Amino acid sequence: MLKQSPWIVLLAIVWMSVAMSPRALARQPSEDAEMQRLLGLFDDLLRGASSQGTMTMTVKTKRFERTLSMQTWSKGTDKSLVRILEPVKEKGTATLKVGDKIWNYLPKVDRTIKVPGSMMGASWMGSHFTNDDLVAKIRYSEDFACSFDPATREPSVKELRIDCIPNEDVAVVWGKVSMLLDKASELPTQSMFYDDDDELVRTMKYENVRTMGGKRIPTVLTAIPAGEDGEFTRVEHSKLEFDIDISDRLFSLQSLKQ
Amino acid sequence: MNKVFVIAWRNLWRTPRRSVVTIGAMTVAVLAMLLYASLVEGYVRDLEADLVEVEVGDLQVHAEGYRDRPSLYTTIDDSDAMIASLEGAGFVATARLLAGGLVAAGESSSGALIKGLDLETNDAVSAIAERVDRGEWLAASDPHGAVLGRGLARALAVDVGDELIVLGQATDGSMANELFQVRGILEAVTAETDLAGVLIADSIFRETFALDQGVHQVLMRRPANLGLDAASALAQSTIQGHEVKTWRELQPLMSQMIDISRSMIILMFVVMYVAIAILILNAMLMSVFERIRELGVMKAVGLSPRTVLSLVLTEAMLQAVVATVIALAVGAPLLWLLVERGIDVSGFGDITAGGMSIGTRMFGAVAPHTILGPIVTFFVLVFLGVLYPGLKAARLRPVEAMRHQ
Incomplete structure (x- = not known):
């Protein structure tokens, strides 16, 4: 075999590695379509044309633990409104997102403050989510190049792993996002967010699948920052309705106050 | 000759x-x-x-690690005893509370360094009260009064009497927010205070940031008969376990x-x-x-x-x-x-x-x-x-x- 021209060996190696690479596999039409379908499901999982719901957010850090209950509304990917119901001290505090802008209404001082660019990386309501996380509207089906982990394609494996690299023109803080999907339900169980150096930054767990708003969805989402022992932010949806009629006027500075 | x-x-x-x-x-x-x-x-x-005299003091004490990574939680917890023993050794000292945050006025907002001052002891240590250009210095009778750096006031386009909202994250994770009135605007001081300083009374600072105890900084003037390094050594031996720095170390530039x-x-x-x-x-x-x-x-x-x-x-x-x-x-x-x-x-x-x-x-x-x-x-x-x-x-x-x- 070694008597063959080295060029042919080299070409063979190159061809094999290209052909066998996950991306090349994904490029085959049927797999490509399946990937797009799964990513689309994931993208629209907790989103509809509009939504309305109530949820509880528990934040645990080394320093404090707090639980907030809040009401949420969203329309499309651009508009959302969150209003705190409890605790009493923060009742009425509200966040309005329109496009990439965020305003906070603070009932104590009765003022609305637009979150400046310098504060977009700061924590939202003390949680592990930043204001930037709130305005991020990435769609994996469009903004990322994703590939299946071939090993998880085996029928014996229950969870499918998808690795996604952001396209170059997409402004995200992640270098890579991986997700695990339960093959039977096609629902996510976990996603992992990595920085540009491929270090795990955050893990997101999707648990407690229930039917809510006519869809089977994981109703408990937990964000776990890497390297912060015991810290997490957990969001539990207690009510969620999709595709209901919500007026655009709800997403205005006037209604933010009430 | x-x-x-x-x-x-x-x-x-x-x-x-x-x-x-x-x-x-x-x-x-x-x-x-x-x-x-x-x-x-x-x-x-x-x-x-x-x-x-105005801002840094001769020496400052911080909790270990504060200067590398300033955090609302990194406090000196025994500040009263510390100040008492420092004063016993001939220093005059005052405690400060510090927090990073945002100040907003009208449509504009700016990052800010919010300082909570002990109004009773501050004047013995710092002459900043004499550096008010417009308006007045802080007063215990006006807890919602704030004194601003000149550059910050200009950036926010506020003047004496205007309202100001201070925002930040409180120790309990909630969004700290409080309404203040601009009581005074400082004349030229260090660039940091000029461009970002918001001075308020320590009592309202604690309320705003839900900080029940502890201070972030103890500022002091040395006894007149001691040089800077000797004073630093004396302070360090008086208070064990905290970081004492001279103004030369704090402001190397x-x-x-x-x-x-x-x-x-x-x-x-x-x-x-x-x-x-x-x-x-x-x-x-x-x-x-x-x-x-x-x-x-x-x-x-x-x-x-x-x-x-x-x-x-x-x-x-x-x-x-x-x-x-x-x-x-x-x-x-x-x-x-x-x-x-x-x-x-x-x-x-x-x-x-x-x-x-x-x-x-x-x-x-x-x-x-x-x-x-x-x-x-x-x-x-x-x-x-x-x-x-x-x-x-x-x-x-x-x-x-x-x-x-």
């Missing part, structure tokens, strides 16, 4: 025009350096005073600035005086060349080379002494004006140097080294400048010199 002196004096007035010009140039140089040294000293002292400004004086001396030294060299060379025959005769009648050298040196030194006396006489009232009245530098716009905002007036200051420094340097340079013509005169051969045309 006495004769040399008499001859030197007489020689000077044989060419009055040249002597007057030389003395005049020397006088201007000495005068300029006296004024310049005083101005730099005044500037440096102002910087130091602004920094130490400013500290360096001050040292550099002082050494810049010397550089200026040299530059100014090199010009003078060349002038003296030229004048003395001229007078030596004009008198070669005369000097030849002097040597022929038995004057030693040493005497000739000391004659030329004495001529130069006499001029230098006259110039110095005139410079001091003229300089005294000018220095007084510089120290008392200062000079208006508002025409230069807003000057910031090494993180300090300079006010609209610069004042001079007089210290032994601002008077002796220029004069001693001047005499050394005159001596060096006249050495070459002096040696040339001393080495003349009588016979050749007398034939010189």
Whole structure:
């Protein structure tokens, strides 16, 4: 075999590695379509044309633990409104997102403050989510190049792993996002967010699948920052309705106050 | 020697025009350096005073790790006992609370460093209360009053009486938010406070940021009889387990600035005086060349080379002494004006140097080294400048010199 021209060996190696690479596999039409379908499901999982719901957010850090209950509304990917119901001290505090802008209404001082660019990386309501996380509207089906982990394609494996690299023109803080999907339900169980150096930054767990708003969805989402022992932010949806009629006027500075 | 002196004096007035010009140039140089040294000293002292007396204090204590990673949670918990023992050792001290946050007014907002001050003890340590440009200093009776840095007030377009919202993250994770009224606006201080400082009373700080106990910083002035390093050592031994830093360590840039400004004086001396030294060299060379025959005769009648050298040196030194006396006489009232009245530098716009905002007036200051420094340097340079013509005169051969045309 070694008597063959080295060029042919080299070409063979190159061809094999290209052909066998996950991306090349994904490029085959049927797999490509399946990937797009799964990513689309994931993208629209907790989103509809509009939504309305109530949820509880528990934040645990080394320093404090707090639980907030809040009401949420969203329309499309651009508009959302969150209003705190409890605790009493923060009742009425509200966040309005329109496009990439965020305003906070603070009932104590009765003022609305637009979150400046310098504060977009700061924590939202003390949680592990930043204001930037709130305005991020990435769609994996469009903004990322994703590939299946071939090993998880085996029928014996229950969870499918998808690795996604952001396209170059997409402004995200992640270098890579991986997700695990339960093959039977096609629902996510976990996603992992990595920085540009491929270090795990955050893990997101999707648990407690229930039917809510006519869809089977994981109703408990937990964000776990890497390297912060015991810290997490957990969001539990207690009510969620999709595709209901919500007026655009709800997403205005006037209604933010009430 | 006495004769040399008499001859030197007489020689000077044989060419009055040249002597007057030389003395005049020397006088201007000495005068300029006296004024310049005083101005730099005044500037440096102002910087130091602004920094130490107004904002930084001589020494500061922080909880271990605070300075590397400032956090609302990294506090000194036994501050009352600490301040008591520091005061027992002769220091005056006050506690400060610090938080990063956002201030908003109307449509504009800006990042801010929010400082909670202990109003009872603050004035004994810091003169910042005297640096209010517009409005008034904080008062316990007005808990929602805030004093702002001038640059920050400008960025937010607020003036005294306007409302201000302070935002941040409280210790319990909630969004700290409180409404304040601009009570005062500071004059030029350190750039940090100028551009981001929001000063409020410690009680309202604790309420806003849900900080029940602990402080972030203890600021102190040293006992008058102790140097900075000795005071630092004393403070460190008085309070164990916390980080004590001198203002020079806390503000290395400013500290360096001050040292550099002082050494810049010397550089200026040299530059100014090199010009003078060349002038003296030229004048003395001229007078030596004009008198070669005369000097030849002097040597022929038995004057030693040493005497000739000391004659030329004495001529130069006499001029230098006259110039110095005139410079001091003229300089005294000018220095007084510089120290008392200062000079208006508002025409230069807003000057910031090494993180300090300079006010609209610069004042001079007089210290032994601002008077002796220029004069001693001047005499050394005159001596060096006249050495070459002096040696040339001393080495003349009588016979050749007398034939010189």
